[in-house]
Amino acid sequence: MFSKDTLKNLTHAHTWLGLIISGALMIIFVCGSLSFYRAEIHQWDRFHNFHKALPTEQIPVSHVIDKLQELGYDIRFNDRVSIDLPSENKPFYTVFFPAIQDGKRQYVNYSFAADDGRLLDLDRNQFFLADMLYRMHYHLYIPSIGFELVGIITLIFFVVLLTGLLIHLKKIISHYYQYRTDKAKDKYLDGHILIGVTAFPYTFMYALTGVYFNLALLFQASFGFAAFNGDFTELNRVLGKPDVIQHTARGLTLPTQQYDALISHIKTRYPTHQLTYLFSYGMADKAAHVEVILRQPGSLHEYHRLRFALDDFTQLSGDTIKHHPAQASAATFEALHYGTFGGDLMRFLMFLMGLACCYLILTGNLIWLEKRAKKRQQSKVGLRFVSAMTLALSSGVLISVAMCFVITRFLSEYFAMQTILVPVFHLSWFFAMLHAFVKNAPRKVMIQQLIMAALLFLLAPAYDLFNGMLAIRPLLIADKAIWWVNGALTTMAILCLLIARHYNKGTTK
Template identity: 25%
Template sequence: MRAESIRTYKVLHTWVGIVSGMGLFIAFFAGALTMFEEPITRWATPPGSAPMVPLAETEALVVDTLAARPDAARDFTVHLEPTEAEPGRLTWHVRPEGAGEHAETGGEHYYATRDASGALVVEEHHPATVGSVIDTLHRVVGLPVDGDPTRAVMGILAILYALALFSGVVIIVPSLVRDLFALRTGKNLKRMWMDAHNAVGVLSLPFHVVIACTAVTFAYHDVIYLAQDALVHEGELATAFRPPPPPEGTPRERDPAELLSPAAIVAVVQETAPSFAIESLQYIGVTGPRAMVRVWGKDPAAISPRAPGGFAVVDPYAGRVVNTAFMPGAQSPPNLVVSSFFALHMGAFGGALIRWVYFVLGLAGAWLFYTGNLLWVESRRRKARGAGQPDQPRAVRAMAAATVGVCVGSVAGLAGAIAASKLFAGALDPLLAYYGVFFVALGWAFAVGGARASVHLLGLAALLAFAIPLGSLVGWLAPGSGLWAHPATWGVDLGALALGGAFVAMARATARRARDGAPDSVWALPARGPAPAEVAQ
């Protein structure tokens, strides 16, 4: 490889890294948390008051509900084994007009149950939004709403991320064998950080290649389909994606009283796939000619086509499996290839073990971008020559403050959002809690400088992380307090406790460095000399 190319790619790596690093940090930290979106949502859902209608009586519940609320026939779900997150056996979601496919939280949510006398009760409920807030922050790199413009921004950052990966590999290839397993922990701290940055980057490279390619595709698939439809598919794409017309002789209107029972529908699918663990039945258009039920579930031994698992399509009147294109373990090879792209991004294969692996890889990715910024700062550091400490360049101070403010601020914000979803349930939108903490943290970082703010904000992140199990503890000890603790989601509390402990350790190490580390650094407290101007802006 020409030395000139390597120099070019070094410059490229520096600048795409510094532009995209902080956004990617948020996306990766939030993305690591999305591995546990389901338990977090369950953790944040208050205990339900309505009794669950037994599964055997669900048939009648469906008929009564559709008689009372015909609009529910468009799309409703029967939960076989409802968790804390589901208020009733039967739920549906009326999406706001023109809402996108990811609008899980907007609109109105209803559930149907029966009162003590057996009469039908339909009530609106407000599901815990914190899980989808985390997911949104992940999908659009810390922006509030997942829409076309924010996804385009995410796509640009993902392209920069891809360029950073490629250039990082080009830079390290010539010295790969020599440097990969070297961790030179000596006087030269920058050397050590760079060694660690390189080792983590190279060892998790396959994960990053997958994430970069899938993220860019998620951002721009609509445009790509449009271009390919014109260029490659001769405008036939819309027809191909349209579902086939119902067979001749299908009645235009169906009577839900003739629906097979949920147990019978489950039996139809279970017969063909015994290892498929069925969780819910999604009824779509059951009073119309295209009546179908998506039988959702998971198969830990197979690749899941989507993050929540996959589904078999069943005709709920005839009782036969219509389509297994999205069913784990039953897909055709081409469908499996496409599903694997989703599964590889979302860690939707291999069950809990892979979710933990992805959690660690996500955190390692966030760490990679954080260290990238640290190295940028370190490379531009002004060293002391002779007596007195030099002022660090303005750009270096600003970047140090921004890195700490954005990265640690987003971590604190996410912890705050989760804690608030229980402590202030219904009173404070978790998204507002996130932005409140995030912007205060960012402002604080610029006000007091990176060295001080890094200690303060890590302390804040620890406090907010500890507030997560605190809410559960209060709910457990004092159920009258209005808080709650679900025995099934103690993992969320333990995880937060562990993260909080890690933040405390980092805060202490950071404080030590600020006190005892090299004084000619942007990370040093100016206490030992006359205080230089330290406010970055």
């Protein structure tokens, strides 16, 4: 199908591009896989400090807004006040808004109990693990350029996938079930190919949607200048984005109970949807607007955004997803990327597919390292450093993530998590690199680091199970969110042990 030179070039491109992005890609996939359970991790994180089931009788939103106004913040008319409504995974109100503190404009957040409206001592920055993993996933915690960097990495990943497919295209059917176990090299290569081909639809979809999310703004900016001569208003109209609604304060105050009436109006109008978020522009002013996000479980286009006037409930902007192909396409990409449309089973399957991609990275790196070690015409010190760095950014990343869960579960009362988690993450893979450099045996290092990661992943689930069985905290074995997170951690531990055992067999032969 292809000439030898073409296959050789494709192989070099696949190998070197994959190696270059493997470290960042490992972080993206490990943190992204766990981010399927972001809401559950939030609840898991808060559990030892606060937990209460979602009450059947909840205070209205107006009560929360009254409480917020009593705090005395000077909130500008056009500032957005975000209200996260109670849910099973987060059984309390969370309010998030910009305010002036210590002479600086910064964001403030408060949490209120859903049953009586009391102010809860829940610091958003303290319960930070889920947010950190999510940020690691989409910008590697490099706020300035990380977003675009992840987009470029995803674009390269797209090329790696295509080159891998082309390399094995001729034998993709006839050799699909081939799995040679007599030689370690063949076993790793066959495993790499088998998982790569099986997971290709998933990885292709994630590469495509990842490029869209992280580079769409750059593509739109280029297209705006090229096709619309810099007229971005016209570009937004063509893309179906809602017009910016200009409004000014009237100086007349509405009763906060108007929010309750608006919510009742929305629930009556959209009985099959769940109201999840509420964004207020103008608070209780007569000219205030309220934007809401409705969730329709089981739908491919799960989330819908609408805006209403608080005064008379006039709908100011509709759901453009249903009426515009560009917005519908964007919503479809988002639904495919997050996988929420298929329920809990779909999330778990996509979580497993994310871990399968981690296996591709681990095997690909190990194959390359052992192949390079056999070549004599190269610097031994240089190869040793590259080997240590590669291992640290593959199996070492698993140790880093596991350490963050351990620190969160056992040391949250003693340290500010937003301050300590990111340094712990980086220090963990640095020590993993040091271990790999000193040991200088790639396969043995990967086995040892996978076993270490597995033990760390098991610590928190074992601790929660122990406390639950002793009835110290019985809800630890009854809460759905705790089960999901501990189940995900246990799954990761089992997979680490299975891969380590798989590699160890190759070592002993």
